[in-house]
Amino acid sequence: MSAVVLLALGWNTDGAPREPVHAEDGVDRVAVGRVCRSGLDPGMELSCGTEGFGDLRHVCRTDEGETRCTRTTAVAVRNSGRSGLFASVISGPRQGVREQGADRMLAPGETITLRPQGSGYLFDITLRTSGPDPARIQIVRVR
Template structure:
């Protein structure tokens, strides 16, 4: 069944007894749909990041690159995964020339605080897949930069950000190597 399609009678997820006349389900108005969400979904209630601006075609990964942004409006107690919400895959940096794409392990990512709140950034790295260790928090005042690296023979899995103050936390990738 295609995404967003409504199951018809006899298809998994449908019940002929509960379908209205014509065999189609009616969508709930937004006011009623929200009431059916789990309490944990309502408790979050914050926009955490902007989606990737340039999603590639199906099957190609989104990789870290200069200019990518991570934006958080989460409370100051919560960290945001910038690898998931903004930067893309941090494990490898890829160079494209006219004939091929060459990828190597990311050795460092420089980020700049382009927001109005002080933020704390942390590198999450490890010696291999499945092993993740959190580095030390680095404090970035507005307009300050920091270079985060996984260390020798390690993989950079993520960069997390936690904000302070009332303004959203915003960091931008300024250099990748």
């Protein structure tokens, strides 16, 4: 088995470190600026929910010290790396039921919006590089 080193960092769009968004339950949540980076060989898939984005099921907003979380309906990601990559959505109507969507190709600098299928939960976004350089996607919008 080969050793793989994965690097997952969260950054603001201006490059400064960003603190994870925590809901009242203390869970690391999806937020704008979070990054998923894969140094895996082309064709190998990485879970961005585990390696950089946090829990994708709910987006949490804070208003005057009160945290409100709603089901995530869309996540826009930008390919901020130098290689093309493939991203796909894993979603389902409830816990224990998960379906993987089709791969979506992103050229360097391209942004796409990923959504759960139907009115289900967004469980994960997966990433695969298509070139020799590491793949890197950054969240630019969450709804």
